[in-house]
Amino acid sequence: MKKITTLTLTLLSLAAFAQQPGGISPAMLSEIENGYQGTPSDKAIRNALNTASITVLAENADNSAMIDTNFSDCVETKGITNQKSSGRCWLFTGLNVLRADAIARYDLGEFQFSQTFCFFWDQLEKSNLFLQAVIDTREKPIEDREVDWLFSNPISDGGTFTGVANLVTKYGLVPSDVMPESYVANNTSAMRTQIATILRQDGLRLRETPSGIKKKDVPAYLQDMKLAMLKEIYHVLALCYGVPPKQFEWKGRTYTPVQFYQELLGYDLNADYVMLMNDPAREYGKVYEIEYDRHLYDGQNWLYVNLPIERIKEMAVASIKDNTPMYFSCDVGKYLLRSKGVCDLKNFDYESILGVSLTMDKKQRIITHASGSSHAMTLIAVDIKDGAPQKWMVENSWGDTGYKGKIIMTDEWFNEYMFRLVVERKYVPSDVLRMLEQEPVKLPAWDPMFLSEE
Numbered sequence: 001m002k003k004i005t006t007l008t009l010t011l012l013s014l015a016a017f018a019q020q021p022g023g024i025s026p027a028m029l030s031e032i033e034n035g036y037q038g039t040p041s042d043k044a045i046r047n048a049l050n051t052a053s054i055t056v057l058a059e060n061a062d063n064s065a066m067i068d069t070n071f072s073d074c075v076e077t078k079g080i081t082n083q084k085s086s087g088r089c090w091l092f093t094g095l096n097v098l099r100a101d102a103i104a105r106y107d108l109g110e111f112q113f114s115q116t117f118c119f120f121w122d123q124l125e126k127s128n129l130f131l132q133a134v135i136d137t138r139e140k141p142i143e144d145r146e147v148d149w150l151f152s153n154p155i156s157d158g159g160t161f162t163g164v165a166n167l168v169t170k171y172g173l174v175p176s177d178v179m180p181e182s183y184v185a186n187n188t189s190a191m192r193t194q195i196a197t198i199l200r201q202d203g204l205r206l207r208e209t210p211s212g213i214k215k216k217d218v219p220a221y222l223q224d225m226k227l228a229m230l231k232e233i234y235h236v237l238a239l240c241y242g243v244p245p246k247q248f249e250w251k252g253r254t255y256t257p258v259q260f261y262q263e264l265l266g267y268d269l270n271a272d273y274v275m276l277m278n279d280p281a282r283e284y285g286k287v288y289e290i291e292y293d294r295h296l297y298d299g300q301n302w303l304y305v306n307l308p309i310e311r312i313k314e315m316a317v318a319s320i321k322d323n324t325p326m327y328f329s330c331d332v333g334k335y336l337l338r339s340k341g342v343c344d345l346k347n348f349d350y351e352s353i354l355g356v357s358l359t360m361d362k363k364q365r366i367i368t369h370a371s372g373s374s375h376a377m378t379l380i381a382v383d384i385k386d387g388a389p390q391k392w393m394v395e396n397s398w399g400d401t402g403y404k405g406k407i408i409m410t411d412e413w414f415n416e417y418m419f420r421l422v423v424e425r426k427y428v429p430s431d432v433l434r435m436l437e438q439e440p441v442k443l444p445a446w447d448p449m450f451l452s453e454e
Helices: 002-016 026-034 039-048 091-105 115-136 144-152 161-171 187-208 215-241 258-264 310-321 350-354 364-369 411-417 429-434
Strands: 248-250 254-255 273-277 285-291 303-306 326-330 375-385 389-393 407-409 419-422 442-443
Touching: 039 254, 091 115, 091 161, 091 258, 091 326, 091 375, 115 144, 115 161, 115 187, 115 215, 144 187, 144 364, 161 258, 161 273, 248 258, 254 258, 310 326, 310 375, 310 389, 310 419, 364 429, 389 411, 407 411, 411 419
Parallel strands: 273 303, 285 442
Antiparallel strands: 248 254, 273 419, 285 303, 326 375, 326 419, 375 389, 389 407
């Protein structure tokens, strides 16, 4: 009797579950199942997917020939860099843009700035940004979206060119042999996770109401707490990367890092570059600023002019023709054939493998978080035929991979997956410069375009 009762209750429960509006009913499930025919073609694909990655199987054999590697216009570069297993592409790319200028000015060969030096200060500054933001929002409930976002994103090793500009201006630069790469610098994930855990527990402490402290003394008390927390973070960073030098010898002279930057380059990184974006989900011709999309609490958020792709191409071509590389970012993982180092919409045919049409345009991919700026590289070449770009090339920071350490992109791919470009002000038309006089539209930290290049 007990077994029958249990079975009856189970059936009644299942029946009630299936009758919930919006659920998959038995009739719906039957129709769904009948939609799969299990044809010989389906069987062949099923067998193939059992032994190989869908990316391998979707590789388009009709597009297997190597793309033409000749370019009408190309910037002179020297040496390929390698960020290894770290999220520092933004830093490598930003410093590669600066080193190209330094090499051209002083004939330095395969010279590199120290990425580790800048990354040390980046991680300390981001820690302070998080802790101070927690102090600023401590009166809000923990479930508030801004507070929740902060604790979800206490620190990262990704970033933007604005971060490079702010860090270099404040802390300067050193040659790579003065503060060389380390194992932790080349493999940032594990240490980033530990620092994030430390910051989260510190953030909770800063949100607590101190007992026995007068209200007027709370701000100073919190700043003292933050200072003690930053000392701990500094200690961890010093163990990982070493202590950044206060001064160093280079070519027979003694420099501080700031002196080195000022004498070697001598221009204002924050003022001399303009950030451009192609985001069809937002109105063109407007200036946008994303909250918390910065590296320093007292630095600048990522601020950009949103433009149609053709306007951005005009400035990119002008810069390349003048032998000036640019900070460039895109959604590199989409349709990249790594073995050749080519980004081409024809590289993979997922629709034929899966039997599903992929119809979203760039705007739709952005607003659904299907695509966004994920990787920064240095734009160095364009191939122009009959007055129009046919393909582009970037210098990557993945060592000697792809096409001789570079990636070639068709112009069609560029249209769909290019997002950010940083150009020197002298290549920006006057009408775009006037746009910068607008009051920026402030976007929240959880905007899709917050994505930091890694």
